[in-house]
Amino acid sequence: MNHYSRWGIPFVISAPSGAGKTSICKEVRSIIPNLAYSVSYTTRPIRKGEKESEDYFFVSPEVFEDMINEGRFLEWAQVHGHYYGTSKDIVLDKIKHGLDCLLDIDTCGAKNLKKIFPDGIFVFIVAPSFHELKSRLSKRQTEDYEQIRIRTEKAFAEIQAFEEYQYLIINRDFSQAVEELKSIIIAERCKTLRRRPLIREILRS
Numbered sequence: 001m002n003h004y005s006r007w008g009i010p011f012v013i014s015a016p017s018g019a020g021k022t023s024i025c026k027e028v029r030s031i032i033p034n035l036a037y038s039v040s041y042t043t044r045p046i047r048k049g050e051k052e053s054e055d056y057f058f059v060s061p062e063v064f065e066d067m068i069n070e071g072r073f074l075e076w077a078q079v080h081g082h083y084y085g086t087s088k089d090i091v092l093d094k095i096k097h098g099l100d101c102l103l104d105i106d107t108c109g110a111k112n113l114k115k116i117f118p119d120g121i122f123v124f125i126v127a128p129s130f131h132e133l134k135s136r137l138s139k140r141q142t143e144d145y146e147q148i149r150i151r152t153e154k155a156f157a158e159i160q161a162f163e164e165y166q167y168l169i170i171n172r173d174f175s176q177a178v179e180e181l182k183s184i185i186i187a188e189r190c191k192t193l194r195r196r197p198l199i200r201e202i203l204r205s
């Protein structure tokens with residue numbers, strides 16, 4: 001543990017594709033200090049503008065399957081026909097060193113992580129409507145028609161999981177959504193339970 005004298009908080013963020021989660025998380029990471037990000041492994045092809053080991057570790061299905069067999073994932077799932085997985089070493093190392101960590105995970109992975117991090121903070125982000133969601137997916141031009149169809153169908157199923165999350169952000173307006181995620185992180189950091197060790201230090205001083 002570091003000077004915070006506590007374990008890091010895992011902030012698990014899920015959202016149907018096109019809800020704006022990646023941009024919101026990137027913006028929040030650039031504003032909030034001492035907030036790490038769990039870079040996942042994936043077998044999906046790299047998109048224009050993405051960077052290896054910043055957005056994902058892009059690996060082949062063979063490498064990914066070897067990693068599953070070696071027990072190197074905290075959780076993994078098949079999403080939209082590709083493997084995605086959270087590295088055990090990367091995340092546990094951050095949490096043990098008191099670093100709060102954002103994890104961008106689908107609803108199935110989040111469910112599995114809840115068993116590992118029962119005290120984690122689970123946040124769900126949605127677009128304000130399906131019309132808006134489809135329009136955002138088409139505009140970003142990173143998926144073909146078939147992928148947009150798969151992702152919209154999956155979004156419908158994923159939204160049903162919203163009640164398993166403690167916080168819900170409706171991304172009508174980007175700045176407002178960023179503000180909300182920022183506020184959740186700050187409020188969670190201020191909880192008495194997490195600051196108890198600091199009070200002991202103050203009393204001893």
Ligand code: 5GP
Pocket residue numbers: 013014015016017040041044075076077079080084085086104105106107108109110
């Ligand atoms: P994308 O291909 O659009 O970057 O991500 C597709 C989906 O995979 C998103 O819902 C994202 O949250 C999810 N995802 C990304 N990394 C992981 C991971 O490590 N584990 C799981 N279960 N889902 C992930």
